[in-house]
Amino acid sequence: MSTTLRGSPRAGAGPVASAWLPGSLLWRVAVLSVIVVFVQIGVVSDVPVFGVSIDLSPLLVAFTGLLCGSMLGAVAGFGIGLLVDLALMQTLGVTSLIFTLIGYGSGRLRELRDPQAALTPLLLGAAAAAGAMVGYSVIEFLLGVDAPISFELLREIVVGTLVDTAVALPMWVLVRRCLIGGLPDDPRRRRRRTYTTGGLSPLSHSRGRLR
């Protein structure tokens, strides 16, 4: 495979999947979530792009699930959703429910398919953004919010998904950089890091030993 998700710990039944929510990782996720939510509220929401605001929180939840697995993805989704609902004075539980499902789904994607393509964060970010917006709309309609189903709503969902997709890759880089230190070592990632940090390959070692 030429294009891979570098640094993404291989899961399956790997160490992360079997571990019960490592504490350091939880702290990293919590701190990152608070920072992202505050940045979202304080900066990003005030900068409309093509008439919509970038929503970083579903991207954060999806990438957390992709990196850390379904369980931590679901927990992170619930917590981030609750934080968003509390901070924005929204109906409690709506965003939590949606983000829980997004985080769990992203984690399951990693655990079942283990996608290694470079475009995976892009596609996952788009799916997470679209899912969040559609899910939010559906729940609000079910709750009886008086808003007509209009072309404007469809445009908001489509444009919002595209805008979120555009920032998915930078967000992926950020989330991976912040969380990867808390992830349990993955044999493949450790091997790859050895090659890319100036370390010698086993062959060179053997050559040295031979000399």
Add this chain to the structure above:
Amino acid sequence: MYDKTVRRRRAVLALLVVLSLILLTAYFGEAPGGSLHAVQRGFLTVISPVQDGANKALKPVRDLFGWFGSTLHAKSQNSELKKQLAALRRELASRQEDEQSYRELIKLYHLDSALSIADYRPITTTVVYKSPSIWYLNVTIDKGSSSGVRINDPVIDGEGLIGKVTEVARDGALVSLITDSAVEVTAKIAATGEVGLLQPQVGEPGRLLMQLYQSAGAPVSRGDLVVTSGTISSKGDSLYPRGIPIGQVTSVNEQSAFKSINVSPLADLSNLDVVQVLTMVPGSPAAKLSGSVASLAPASPAEIEGEGPGGQVASTGGGG
């Protein structure tokens, strides 16, 4: 081990989903003063300073992004706004013309309102005497100078103009009907705006003849309404308020150089009982205007011929 992991994962998911649903249901069902709302308000109270600080700290970043966004947005809107500007300029030119017309109409409206019935004080009176002779088409009313009635005050009834006051006593007044030879009314065709002098028709008592000053060429139809024009043609005329209905066109004569129109009065002049005198309060705009117009108006042909302008004015225009 694997089953345990799967069960734990599913249990966590179910727990979080159920918790979300419980939160959602409880929050949605409770009153605004409920506990969950209170928790939310408390959370907002706690994080508000933090949020405020974060907002201030991140303001330069926000402004930077905002500057980029605004610039891109402005560039994308530039051509569209130029088109809108051109369209608005064209519209502005059109509106300015409309505004000019509007101002003229406003001026006209003020003039109209100065001469409207609303600026007069109507006094309701009863007709106590009717002339039996067809040569003197006038009636006597039971209100006079003690009630504010003056010479030349217009007199109307429910149908329209019936005449003007030509003699005034303390408790009574003489009203000359519009079919009387002593009365001339400057009138106009309501539909076309053509102005003319309305006089009794010779040989047909109870009918009026309207001589148009200048024919505008617009067709006058049978049944068109004739109303007071709000102007006077000679010094002795009464300044009738504009727009009082007088009669309807019955036929049009175009044989002569001047178009003349036969008019049938709207009011039943042979059966008058209760009428109204439109009196002018001394010093009121209507009284001032009436006096000014009467003094500025050109002398009537009778005055020019030396028929005794003083008597003419004294009998019909003194009270203007």
